[in-house]
Amino acid sequence: MQKVQIGVCGFVVALLLAGPTLGQDVNQTVINCDRYAASNNDLATTAGRAGVRFKDLDTEKAKTACEAAYAANPDIARLAFQLARVEVKLGNYERARTLLEEALAKGYTLAAVELGLLYDTGRGVEADLKKALELYQLAADAGWGVAYSNIGDLYRLGLGVEKDEARALELYNQAIAKGNEAALGRKALMLAGAHQEGDDPRPVVSALLEAAIRGEAVGSAELGLAYLNGRFGLPVDPVAASVHLKRGFDAGDNFGGLYFAIIEMARWDGHFERAEQLRRALQSIVDSEDHENRGPALALLGQFGLITGLNRSQVTDLIERAAQLSPDHHIVLNSRANLLVANGDLAGADALLEKAALAQPDWAPYYARRSIIQLRLGNAEKSKELETQANNARDGQYLLQFIGG
Known part of the structure; x- marks a missing residue:
């Protein structure tokens, strides 16, 4: 039942503090860009900060900060990448592509992932899955987990390559080993979709639980659906279903938010505060770019x-x-x-x-x-x-x- 678009995990950046030769003002511009444009997929964010999910990116603050940092520090390749991330969110794909190509030319291999996404989805360029795969592979060869996950998506769905779920599972496991948590949800979703009546449900449940425990959006939402419908040997448990669907939604899975709303609407007891919370949740999906x-x-x-x-x-x-x-x-x-x-x-x-x-x-x-x-x-x-x-x-x-x- 769950549906996922390819490449939602495509923004990853290795953030570095500004070097000691930079002045304090310049250091602060770099830190500000890191603060507002660091990806949640990053494993080494500045000063230990968590990154910002793409859906939560504040484009106004991030663009101001990253324009200043990029202008003052043209040799720091990751700043071009972070500014490109903002431009993608704003729909300025031509400039985003130019910035990504610049970052990649300066040796910042994570730019290959986002550049691949532009070709993958045909944003600002003609869609070219072969080119996207080449770019993802470049980043994968450099050791970035998100690239393995995106290649896994292509094999799972048979896009630009022959469909091969065994290969997709292998790639998702490689992504997970590299620390890419989104691949946990992809793996769980694939195993759930391939499960047939009579199959051993334990691998599916294990994958769903691992994803949910790690707070991964897709896996949490899919686990919620499994509890709602009593799938994979799990009991029908509307409380667990609602909890996991809400966690998936809070982590960025709007599909889970829809089914959370369906459960809550069905059993609404007239409580005004619950009604307002539900309206706000649905309105946030309406106001999103989803x-x-x-x-x-x-x-x-x-x-x-x-x-x-x-x-x-x-x-x-x-x-x-x-x-x-x-x-x-x-x-x-x-x-x-x-x-x-x-x-x-x-x-x-x-x-x-x-x-x-x-x-x-x-x-x-x-x-x-x-x-x-x-x-x-x-x-x-x-x-x-x-x-x-x-x-x-x-x-x-x-x-x-x-x-x-």
Whole structure:
């Protein structure tokens, strides 16, 4: 169920304190750039500071600091890299590419990872997976774990190379050995996706737990989904599911945030503070640059508005905006269906839920909601058929108890 885009872990930088020959003012400009633009993937940040995740990068502060540091210290190659990181966040891909090429030419091999990402995703250049792989390999040869992880993504998904999950697993293990925690989530996700009924679930659970214990976003969210749906021999445990989905979301996985919201909405008890916390979490996804999950987050905001008594015109606006962004997403289709039910259009709601179930055929709640609608439409036989499908569906069984007529 989990989806991950290639290369989300592509910003890594080896931060060094300014040399003793630099003056105090220059030292401070370098430290400021390090403070605001150091990657969270860095293993040696200045003065022991944790790096900043790309999604949390404050472009205004980082650009000001890194422009000054770069101008004053043209021989420190990593500053060109850090400034490029800011330019990527701002969408200034041409300048980012120029800065990355400069950093790489000066021997800063980590620039090859971010430069590879530009070719990988076609940002500011024509997409070229062969070129991306060459650049990732250059950084991997220099010992950077994130490069191994990105190459692993290519083999896992069969992008630019023949799909080879065994090779991907090998590369993820190499990345993990180099200290790249994001590879923990990639490994867990791959093992979970390859797991078949009857397979030994222990390798999957072990990988999920290792990722979650280390606070890795994707692995935490995937573990939360496993607890929600009782997968890989784990029990259905909505409390554990909610905790791990929230941890995944807090660590940067917006997909986990969507399913955390779905659980919390289902069991909302009217507590105002919890409602506000949930709205803020969903709004943060809407306000992010995560185009894949913004539409579903808007839809869930609208759906929660129906539950909490938000003005109907505001609810409609949220769900219509969601439909413009992600018209075929199953979460958006479900929220549109709920709005139609509230407006008395049962047939229209049933048609949307049918599309949602086709998009997510293992999700029990969609069949259960259709069963109720069909009963209200007078189609008892169809309602019973859908009820059976709901009871037989693999995922979302816990949520059926909250679905009523």
